[in-house]
Amino acid sequence: MADYDPGEVNRQLADLTKQPEPNLRNQPITPERYFSKEWMEREWDTVWTKTWQIACLESELANIGDYTTTTLGTERILCVRGDDDQIRVFYNVCQHRGLELMKDECGNEKRLTCPYHAWTYDLKGTLKFVPDEADFEQGSPCGKLNLVEMKSEVWAGFVWYNMDDDCAPLRDYLGPIADQIDTYPMQEFRRTHWVTVEGDFNWKLVQDNFSESYHVPFVHPDAKFTLEYGREDCQFDHYSEGHCRMLMPGGGPAAAVKGGEKETLERMAKELEFWELDPADYEGGKTRNIRKDLQRAKRKLGEAKGYDFSSYHDDQLTDNWHYTIFPNLSFSLKPESNIWLRARPHPSDPEKCLFDMWFMVLFAKGQTEYYSYVMGDTISTETVVPHMQGKDHEVTTGPAIDEDLEIWPQQQRGLHSRGYKRDYLASQESRMRYFHETLEDWMAR
Numbered sequence: 001m002a003d004y005d006p007g008e009v010n011r012q013l014a015d016l017t018k019q020p021e022p023n024l025r026n027q028p029i030t031p032e033r034y035f036s037k038e039w040m041e042r043e044w045d046t047v048w049t050k051t052w053q054i055a056c057l058e059s060e061l062a063n064i065g066d067y068t069t070t071t072l073g074t075e076r077i078l079c080v081r082g083d084d085d086q087i088r089v090f091y092n093v094c095q096h097r098g099l100e101l102m103k104d105e106c107g108n109e110k111r112l113t114c115p116y117h118a119w120t121y122d123l124k125g126t127l128k129f130v131p132d133e134a135d136f137e138q139g140s141p142c143g144k145l146n147l148v149e150m151k152s153e154v155w156a157g158f159v160w161y162n163m164d165d166d167c168a169p170l171r172d173y174l175g176p177i178a179d180q181i182d183t184y185p186m187q188e189f190r191r192t193h194w195v196t197v198e199g200d201f202n203w204k205l206v207q208d209n210f211s212e213s214y215h216v217p218f219v220h221p222d223a224k225f226t227l228e229y230g231r232e233d234c235q236f237d238h239y240s241e242g243h244c245r246m247l248m249p250g251g252g253p254a255a256a257v258k259g260g261e262k263e264t265l266e267r268m269a270k271e272l273e274f275w276e277l278d279p280a281d282y283e284g285g286k287t288r289n290i291r292k293d294l295q296r297a298k299r300k301l302g303e304a305k306g307y308d309f310s311s312y313h314d315d316q317l318t319d320n321w322h323y324t325i326f327p328n329l330s331f332s333l334k335p336e337s338n339i340w341l342r343a344r345p346h347p348s349d350p351e352k353c354l355f356d357m358w359f360m361v362l363f364a365k366g367q368t369e370y371y372s373y374v375m376g377d378t379i380s381t382e383t384v385v386p387h388m389q390g391k392d393h394e395v396t397t398g399p400a401i402d403e404d405l406e407i408w409p410q411q412q413r414g415l416h417s418r419g420y421k422r423d424y425l426a427s428q429e430s431r432m433r434y435f436h437e438t439l440e441d442w443m444a445r
């Protein structure tokens with residue numbers, strides 16, 4: 001596998017160039033794709049088994065013998081750091097009689113031993129021991145059978161895998177957004193929240209939702225006090241690889257907000273004070289000055305406070321740069337924290353999925369606490385990250401994403417109605433249409 005070399009990181013200022021508008025076919029996004037088993041099976045063959053996916057964080061595999069497991073639909077995935085220090089990704093299945101090999105979500109082992117008949121693999125996946133080796137008339141399986149490895153790469157602090165042996169390298173798959181994401185030292189971010197929701201909705205409703213900001217003022221009524229969502233004031237980019245970007249100015253209220261000064265200052269007080277700005281200075285109709293003042297304060301004080309902002313454009317210091325990577329990943333990047341979201345398909349039911357949320361924090365040197373108004377929480381370096389899992393309402397993904405989670409089961413029910421035939425999208429929902437057209441193109445290959 002190609003290992004990640006931090007020396008190669010392109011920490012240039014990110015490119016803000018607006019991409020040309022795509023030529024969209026504007027075919028109907030018919031509802032069947034959200035509940036048809038046949039559609040789900042075709043997605044498995046043409047998309048899930050061909051596209052790059054994240055298995056785990058590189059930091060989960062810090063030591064030789066560390067392993068993690070995850071799933072994608074019916075598939076079981078095993079990541080291991082070998083004794084040659086290389087990370088490999090395998091199908092998590094014993095070659096004897098098909099048992100799922102490692103059942104814990106993580107651990108550390110010297111050898112990988114199947115619990116059924118004790119076939120034992122080394123950390124490179126080579127079968128090293130089978131009981132009663134002389135009892136195989138067809139010859140010992142050792143030297144013949146090994147764990148089956150898939151393509152993998154380590155990039156941006158994550159371990160990525162692709163089940164397609166003929167796939168393009170990850171960077172080619174990502175295109176120019178890879179250089180932009182490289183401006184964030186992702187491998188230094190720590191995961192402080194890790195939640196998986198067993199959702200009663202198709203995975204595409206998640207990607208649809210994070211491909212537009214049209215819903216923001218209605219589903220997230222508080223977001224407008226600290227975030228721009230309006231189509232005139234955000235930049236939407238469609239990349240030819242099928243991925244998208246949305247640049248949403250932050251650090252102050254949306255242009256459409258009338259009043260709301262108290263709400264903006266309340267939400268931003270801790271951040272302003274950290275950057276030695278006085279919230280009272282923005283009373284009396286001056287909250288729109290916050291964004292530029294915050295950018296200047298971060299430039300001036302960043303180094304003293306333990307941050308290196310040298311690779312960022314000024315706008316990155318305050319704004320939400322939101323990316324969607326085809327097929328199922330989206331994330332909002334900020335210099336001190338970011339949120340990663342994705343939905344994985346259910347093994348058999350198109351009306352279910354696993355929705356993952358990771359909140360990642362870059363603690364400044366010497367910093368022990370970080371206040372996030374996205375999470376509505378003060379996060380400490382001591383925070384141990386349990387993997388919280390459950391149905392929605394049993395676990396929380398933070399106040400903002402919980403609001404999105406309210407929508408998807410209700411939409412899944414509505415999509416079955418005889419009274420709904422197809423979408424009717426606004427221009428600012430073009431990234432959602434682009435996602436569906438990209439999906440259709442992959443499925444037609």
Ligand code: FES
Nearest residue numbers: 094096097114117
């Ligand atoms: S199935 Fe793994 S050793 Fe038998």
Ligand SMILES: [Fe+2]
Nearest residue numbers: 216219220404
């Ligand atoms: Fe939302």
